[in-house]
Amino acid sequence: MENISFNEEGSLMKLEYDVLKEDFSRAGEASSKIKKVLMQLGIDSKVIRRIAIATYEAEINVAIHSNGGKVFVLVKDAKIEVLIEDVGPGIENVDLAMTEGYSTATQEARNLGFGAGMGLPNMKRCSDEFFIDSKLGAYTKVKLVMNL
């Protein structure tokens, strides 16, 4: 288990969004807003797409599995860092959670088309560096780094 630190040093801009528990109607909003800001900054569209996919997955994950959390984006000189942290049950077996197709999502979430067990693997695939830290019964933190 890695200890994730979010170093704001050298950060040129910080974005912060709330994600509410089981709020599927608003899941994806943070991803959309992040996309818009990054476009205005002139970030390469391929990088924006990867961030859009990863943050969307993150929002859904937080909404489905936790009691709520936050998505932070740090724009740095040569990279963009995304930190997702939630309060909730944590992940019992991180290796298992990183397996494609594995999911602990509720039937309700699955009925909405979520919970295919692709969330974390997809986020990892979209990033250049991927860190995860979770404490059972307490929290999950994920950090993604995308190089510019």
Add this chain to the structure above:
Amino acid sequence: MGNYWHSVILDKDYCNGCTYCLDRCPTQAIRIIDGKAKIINERCIDCGECLKVCPYKAKGAQVDGLEMLEKYKFNIALPSISLYGQFPRNYDINKLFNCFYKLGFDFVYDVAYASDLLVSRQLKKIRTGGLTKPLISTFCPAVVRLIQLKYPSLIDHIIPLETPMEVAARVVRQEVMEKTGFDYEEIGVFYITECPAKITSIKKPVGIEKSYIDGALSIEALYAKLMRAYDELESDRHIETVQKASGNGIGWGKVGGQSIAMGIENYMAVDGVEEVMKVLDKLESGRITDVDFIEAYSCVTGCVGGPLNVENPFIAKTRIRQLSSQYPQEVDVSQYEDLPDAFFEWNKEIEPVQVMKLDADIKVALQKMTKIEEIIQQLPGIDCGACGAPTCRALAEDIVMNRASIERCVVRGKINKK
């Protein structure tokens, strides 16, 4: 013609400075300045939403008039597929097509037949590998421009194929040149359009260097003339058979028509620019994975809902559906089978249009972004539009980009922020 020519224009005399169009514009391309709507040219995708919503009919499209026909020795009319749905069912479509002769045209060609020619080419693109799926249709030029502007990461998904009007122009021009002996320049090809974005595709095309079409006349402007000509058709007049499309070809006039014509299952058909943006957002976020093809239309109901049409979009769509099942589903296209793929394809890269960018230098862009956030804190956040910008955020952006001052906000200090 500047770099950002587009067809939607504003008639200042009719504009009353209200905020309907401001609110509706999908690319935030409109500002109200000194009581009149102004279009930011480089942001306009010619979707025509402002035309549809304007209560004062102050918005229009730059179209050509019939006098353009005088410039050429031989004039060809290409009525848009949606013309099929513009007149009551008791109108005979061939008689209607023949009315274009009365308006001064020398030849009329059925654009829906060009759809028939495109079906197999499109299917081939979808079935052969190498392209990024789902492929997005180019039929709606407003959607293509929307992607260039707001979804550049999806450019790879655009299927690099021509639209029926352009294919029709290529085919008919060649055939008329062979038949009549006229040179390219002596022949005028005119699209009879339902759509401002298609006019822009003729004057400033994406994906090709130059359109084979010389001008565009609107259905709206010709509607009464066509009706009159229809009534005045001599009873003994020989009616030439112009209609040669299949029911499937005609079906392209409405949303879903392309996919039905191709007989594919894994498709998505979406209409209305707001809904199109939601779908493109989902696609960009990786949420659309089990679909091969997306046909997306800025107009509700598809092209038949185009702003330069006359009939109500749903009435017209119903007619297209009925006609589409009335005609045979297949027609003979063997004559065109040998045409090379290149004949139907785009040969120019589709470039992103980076007009949303705050600055070329990311450091400066970041400073501007910080400033925008600061200004937003001083604004009421009710997006009333009284300042002339569509949202408080848009005003903040305009202020930072030196396009407006904060004094534009007339409700600042009068409404407490929540």
